[in-house]
Amino acid sequence: xxxxxxxxxxxxxxxxxxxxxxxxxxxxxxxxxxxxxxxxxxxxxxxxxxxxxxxxxxxxxxxxxxxxxxxxxxxxxxxxxxxxxxxxxxxxxxxxxxxxxxxxxxxxxxxxxxx
Amino acid sequence: xxxxxxxxxxxxxxxxxxxxxxxxxxxxxxxxxxxxxxxxxxxxxxxxxxxxxxxxxxxxxxxxxxxxxxxxxxxxxxxxxxxxxxxxxxxxxxxxxxxxxxxxxxxxxx
Numbered sequence: 001x002x003x004x005x006x007x008x009x010x011x012x013x014x015x016x017x018x019x020x021x022x023x024x025x026x027x028x029x030x031x032x033x034x035x036x037x038x039x040x041x042x043x044x045x046x047x048x049x050x051x052x053x054x055x056x057x058x059x060x061x062x063x064x065x066x067x068x069x070x071x072x073x074x075x076x077x078x079x080x081x082x083x084x085x086x087x088x089x090x091x092x093x094x095x096x097x098x099x100x101x102x103x104x105x106x107x108x109x110x111x112x113x114x115x
Numbered sequence: 116x117x118x119x120x121x122x123x124x125x126x127x128x129x130x131x132x133x134x135x136x137x138x139x140x141x142x143x144x145x146x147x148x149x150x151x152x153x154x155x156x157x158x159x160x161x162x163x164x165x166x167x168x169x170x171x172x173x174x175x176x177x178x179x180x181x182x183x184x185x186x187x188x189x190x191x192x193x194x195x196x197x198x199x200x201x202x203x204x205x206x207x208x209x210x211x212x213x214x215x216x217x218x219x220x221x222x223x224x225x
Contacts, residue, residue, distance in 0.1 A: 033213055042217035043202060056212060099206030099213050100145045103159040
């Protein structure tokens, strides 16, 4: 079956702009979680959506937002981009919500560069 | 609340063993282990639930000490394909927190 698909794979933006990233989970998976990956910081949790509802949110400013559609596809948006937002953004899907319920399937990520 | 992994980096020769540790300051219900190769998505290795069980897959196994809030990943007789960055992820009671460690870079050389 098809894996987790993230688009776009690479993008370059300038400070102050906004960006929208998309994540299509594995068919049948209802949970999508988002992570920011930077060197030395590992995977930082942004938020998780399950059945179109945000279930949990990490410690990121309100400039980072997300949503999930009825087909489980998810988008995340970052407004007023800062240089420090440059990172690889990963999404992961799973059948159920939460870390205690099973494995996460990751996409290859969207690499954002902010100039 | 981010779990702490050690060591941060390790270099092995083929056939050598390695242990990667993951510690949390909070009570844990589950521990995940993932491996990420450069430029690729993290790939699931195993999940351990509370109860101190040990799991294994071929030459990679892991333990979970619930009381110490620690997990260890054991790689025996390492192969070149084991190279990558290993992440632990932790789940707490009540379910919905997602916390990953900062990763351990493992390099296996011939």
